[in-house]
Amino acid sequence: MSASSPRVERRLPPVTQLGMLSLGLVLVAGIYLSAHLPEHVSLGPAVALLAASALVFAGNVLALARVKGFAWGRFFAVARWALLAYAIISGMIEYVFLRNHTGGGALVLLTLSLIVFAVNVPVLIAFTVARYD
């Protein structure tokens, strides 16, 4: 094994797996809402999925924050640009919903889902980059 192996094998919390789970939950919430719009849609399932996604995301960030000696400089350098990119992408999706007069609880949930989506992806990208730093 080469001298560089520890950089590859470093033990870290399952950030990618949890991030994908959170992303999956919020996407299911978005698909559920989109499948019913513009007609009336019961918000209960979407609220539950969004809450679960946000909870997994928060747990993921907390677990990562407890890692000692993590390359936070690299993490934030990547995350801020990724956040900008995914904020623009989420903004475009939000714009379509606004253009079609989506409103009320459905719009609030879609907006919150897009926010969870837009913060999740930068964490996934920045973690993957910084873990090898």
Add this chain to the structure above:
Amino acid sequence: MAQAVVSSPGAAVGAGPPAALERPDFQIVPRAGLPIVAVALALLIAGIAVNELWPLEFLHVVAGAAWTVIDLFLGFVLGQIMGKLSIPARVEFTTRLMPKMVLIMPTVVTVTLAAGWQLSTHLGTNLTVNPLHGWVVASFIVVGVMAVIALGLLEPANIAVLTELKKPQPNPEVIERLMKRFIYTAGATGLMQVATLVIMTKLGAG
């Protein structure tokens, strides 16, 4: 053009100094491509605002076709080729292809989805009473699965490979591991794109 050096993983085993690979200087996010992305997004905003059939169909079909073809080509053709290339060739190919992918893929995906939703609203296929509604929901599900794979594994691997290659002394093991992840996930999304083709041709046929 500036050059940097990557040590070959196998080179340390043999006698003598480790072999070094030259790699071209590159930008992780190619700034020259940003105006093109801005134009694409401006066209998308205009297309959605105008809400006419032709611009929406143009944006959705062009971006969607690009997304599907790139995924299929990357997953089933380029991925296979990249896996068989020598390490120097793979490094050079990676530094030239992957920065472009950083801009192209998020742009075509955003244009496809946003224009697609507006097109669906325009045509009424997103209404539950529409006979094609089930196919539209199926496309949401396929896109959702592809998004989790692409955003959770493929895109981070792409950025991480490029960041590693930018370092003064990149770790070949890290590059190898991330490239494998990139190629496998590109294959998985390529497979999902076959489902997209089935759904979209059905929606087009009515």
